[in-house]
Amino acid sequence: MQTLEQIIKNRILILDGAMGTMIQKFSLSEEDFRGERFADLPGQQKGNNDLLVLTRPDVISEIHRRYLRAGADIIETNSFNSQRVSMSDYHCEHLCRELNLAAAKLAKQCAEDFSTEEKPRFVAGSVGPTNRMLSMSPDVEDPALRSITFDEMEAAFEEQIQALIDGGVDAVLIETIFDTLNTKAALYAAEEVMKRTRRVPVMLSVTIADKAGRTLSGQNIQAFLASVARPEIFSVGLNCSFGARDMKPFLMELANDAPYYVSCYPNAGLPNSLGQYDQKPEDMAEQVSEFVEEQLVNIIGGCCGTTDAFIAQYPKLVEGKAPRVPKSRPVNMQLAGLDRYELRPNSNFANVGERCNVAGSRKFLRLINEKKYDEAVQIAMKQVEDGAQVIDINMDDGLLDAEKEMTHFLNLLAAEPTVARIPFMIDSSKWNVIRAALKCVQGKCIVNSISLKEGEEKFVEKASEILRYGAATVVMAFDEQGQATTYERRIEICSRAYKILTEKLHFPPQDIIFDPNVLSVCSGIPEHDRYALDFINATKWIRNNLPHVHISGGVSNLSFSFRGNNYIREAMHAVFLYHAINAGMDMGIVNPATSVLYSDIPAERLKIIEDALLCRTSDAAEKLLNLAQETLSEKLQSKADDKADNYAAMTPQQRLADDLRKGVETHLEENINILLGEYPHAINIIEGPLMDGMNKVGELFGAGKMFLPQVIKTARTMKKAVEILKPHIEAEKEEGASSNGKVLIATVKGDVHDIGKNIVSVVLGCNNYEIIDLGVMTPAETIVEAVLNNHVDLIGLSGLITPSLDEMVNTVRALKEANISIPVAVGGATTSEMHTALKIATEYDGPVLWVKDASQMAIVAAKLMQEQSRDKLVSEICQRYETLRREYETSQTETTSLEQARRGKLNLFE
Structure with missing residues (x-):
């Protein structure tokens, strides 16, 4: 049977x-x-x-x-x-x-x-x-x-x-x-x-507690899936919660993601x-039939x-209906707090906040020692605000009961949604502390760390337990012989650990994070001079030879020799990250509030730092030491004065753009007040110097010369500038001016970023458009309902992170299913004209327009509101997208499978 x-x-x-x-x-x-x-x-x-x-x-x-x-x-x-x-x-x-x-x-x-x-x-x-x-x-x-x-x-x-x-x-x-x-x-x-x-x-089988799609403990479906991911899971599903009709959107989300069979047994309404x-049974059957017809389920029942x-x-x-086919197992790392965080190789760098570490922050250690937990939690919240995507937590101190403090602090963080929404990195050298922490976290966290230093048996034992708790892990480049300090030893240990984890334990390779040891350079010992270069080269080798893994490191270790000189330290970190990220490093424990940008380092200093980190010349370390002494000398004050003079010599427009790029708010209101006297309308300041500054930020971010925490810092400055200008903009609006149209705007589900969306709202509002702002994390069904209820003329979808692209596709599909075909404009850091043409526009019956930046939105909206200009714009866009699709198809090289190639090999002896 x-x-x-x-x-x-x-x-x-x-x-x-x-x-x-x-x-x-x-x-x-x-x-x-x-x-x-x-x-x-x-x-x-x-x-x-x-x-x-x-x-x-x-x-x-x-x-x-x-x-x-x-x-x-x-x-x-x-x-x-x-x-x-x-x-x-x-x-x-x-x-x-x-x-x-x-x-x-x-x-x-x-x-x-x-x-x-x-x-x-x-x-x-x-x-x-x-x-x-x-x-x-x-x-x-x-x-x-x-x-x-x-x-x-x-x-x-x-x-x-x-x-x-x-x-x-x-x-x-x-x-x-x-x-x-x-x-x-x-x-x-x-x-x-x-x-x-x-x-x-x-x-x-999980039960949803509200129409937002979260469990009683606060997780959404994606976070739940990431948290319970195990090889032995047979099926996941939904039960209780609602009736079949209200359960369907959440079932669709589950079915779209789960690498398991899917069950659903709803209440009778x-x-x-x-x-x-x-x-009645017949009514419920009619609703459940949609689950079957759309191949959303493998098991149906009733609650x-x-x-x-x-x-x-x-x-x-x-009878005779095809069951749902489980999705492929994810090949990207999926971590979770209350929300899911997905890290893909070669995608944006994941910033791990370092300040909740008693070994790295004297302030945090003092607060824990003094039992000032509310203030300690505020440190975690500040890191999230500064752009940390993961929070590192360490309680290892000789005078602390590390296990007790770790448990207490994690329980406190669970009650703070701002922090609890992101994943945690459990950091300890004591296994009992790590085990206790894993029993406190409902999401999928990272263990930092395990290594081969105690031998293979202990390594396997700890990795097996991590697997059972459903966590990812950092693997340090240590073995029985000690710490890897050369390129050869780094790749030898990482290769060995990868083989043990994936072949013996079937540990998901995407849940392995190798730390090839960031060590201090320019210490006066010549053997240390290659440490940064060897890390970068080892990173490149790991990326090319150990599929799906991630690479991390404690960046602050690099500059330990220059304690007391924060400028040199932060400059070294910026240069190191630029090269390490290009080599494949995609995660690191850094200070998210760092102020030195790669692009801001003067060319002469940049060459000295790069020569030292990349070991280009025999005297590079000595030159870097001289530079460090120079920046601490009286000349530093002179240069600081020169810098102040340079700032004063800038035009107000240049100063405002410079403040925005660096995320500095000190002179923000002063510069805006000057410009209010120079521009005919307050909105022109947003469309001019502020947008210039944001565009520059976008260029630097795309080139890898700024990192996400720095981008978020500039976004907060932009938000502050808009808040200063908003009263002036409102005052300038014409009394009784008729609306040019109604625009619905939202940041799509799974994304909490709203700076760009808010700027668009201000710009369009100033042009007499009525704005319906649905906020962030907006599900597709909410957008559809709002469009139908408000009779809007244009829909704007915003997103900053990569998963937002998939959600935009889901949203236009939902709009199409509801027979909606009004224009949709998409924008945000990860969007592109090519993706819009290939993935989004093809799923929608109406026009989909990619808008490069917020300043262009008013122009696009104006053209769409007039029949003649709308038809011309839509026709041009359709032709442009068709050209892009043809070019893309032509550029795709068809490959032959290895098996086919072997069958067709040339045999010289026939």
Whole structure:
């Protein structure tokens, strides 16, 4: 007879419906729940349905059989709350085992009675989420408090899953998930049980808490998927939450992303004011049929309010229908806090904030020592504001209880959405601290670090545990012989570690971050002079020879010899990052608020620093030391005065653009006030010097001479400038001026950046357009609804990060499905004319226009509002896009597979 794994490949399977709803149809007394078996249990009331597997097995058996007769392929055990966390009144693990064992055997017997060769039936062991949360405090006054520990939760799940597997279940279904950390405990428990018994598929089903698509603990679906990613996962899905209609957008998101089979078992609509479900089986079937027709699911069923009558509608829905094909496993690193962060090789550099490290920040150490945790949390928040995409957290200090402090601080950060939305890097040299931290984080974090210095056995042991907790890891270039200091030793150790991790443990290569050791240069020891160059060359080798991995480093180590000279240190870091990133380094622990830009370093100084870091000349280190002494001499003050004089000699326009490029707000209002007297309209200042400054920032960022934290710093300055100008712009608007049109604008889902969008809003508003601003992180369905409700003339979609490109495609598809064809303008740092032509415009029936920068938006909008100019513009754009598509297709070289090439090789001896 076929297994569950075999049969799901070929058809959509049917899961049963609600157990509680069916139980309510039987006339059961309190005695049916208690019976003599539980007469001595205090406080037990009617309503604990799990007890019925012992007191009324006939009722539970009949419910199973009704669902099987209705066509269910999979039935769930009546064990949702059968673990000692939810049944805390009992204090009895033996009862929990008895309940799970009985529930599994009862369901298994029913499934076997209905199984045939053509239609085998299966049993999923139901594991509920418990009534506790590992990610949130039960006390609003104490955000670090937890009502239960990870170990206590894991032990309860382990007892339950052990009994279910002993009872014969075919799969374990961890369902109605509202806290991902609870799920991690359940997954850890399942793996522990299956190591000593037998393996069965593990199914997950999450419940969404609101229309924003987040769980009760705050994660969105993408973050949840990244956090629970494991090789042993069989399926992921959605249950409870809403009815089928409201669940569909979230199911589409899940189906579009998950590398597993997908399940969905919604409620019978939404409950009425009395808590009852009014939806009819036929109505729910009509909605669920969309899941089937659009190939969104592999398993369908029902949750609250559904009965066998609902499940009986499904066989005809799935008959002959193709199941969803799971997506390929991701090849990019996917980390998560409350949101997902994806890092792709050769994409933007990922900045890891370094200030929550007691070894690297005296202020942070002092705050932790003094128990001033609120201020310590503010440091984390400031790093996020400054552009950190990951926060490094380290509590290793001889006078601290590192494990206790790490746990407490992580629990506090979980209550701060600003920080909790991004991933954490758990940084410690003590394995007990890392393990404790992994039990606190619901997202997917990075462990910093492991190495081969204690030998292969310890390395494998730690990497295996990291894999079980679902984290990525930094691998330092150390082995039994010590730290790698040469190019040859760096690539030797990294190659060996990669082979062990990927071949022995099947560790996802995209979750490996190699740190080939950033070491101090110009220390006076000649052997140290090649450290930076060897790191860069090793980075290049790793990128070319170890597929999918990432490369990181602690950049501040590089300039340790120049402590006290911040200018030289930051200049060295900027130069090093420029070359290392070009070689393939895509992550690093740096100060996100650094002020020295690669492009700002004078040519003479730049040559000296590059000669030293790239080891170009024998006297390079000596010259750099001389430069360091020079910058600390009296000449430095003279040059600072010259710089001040140069600033004063600039025109106000130049000063404003320079301030913007450097993210300096000191003279912002002063310069703007001068320019208000020179320009006829305040809006001209935005369209002129401010846009010039932003365009320069874009050029530097694209050339790798500015990094994202610096870009964000300039964006904050731009926002401040717009805020200063806004009252003047509003005052200049004509009283009673009629609207030129209605524009809806939004930053797409998954993206929180809004500076460009806000500038566009101001520019268009000044040109008498009515603006509907939907803000950031805007789902496609919200945009569609707003367009339909407001009768807009133009849609503007904004995005800064690479995943925004895919979301723009999803958005225009949703607009097309709603029969909307009004013009769509797209813009933002990652957008391009080529991508718009190839990927976005082809998915939409109306015109899609790529707008290079905010200053162009008013021109584009004006042309679109007039019929004659609109037709001409759209025609030109369509021709331009068609030309780009042809050029792209022509440029794509067709390749032959290796197998084909070998078959067609030239044989000289025939």
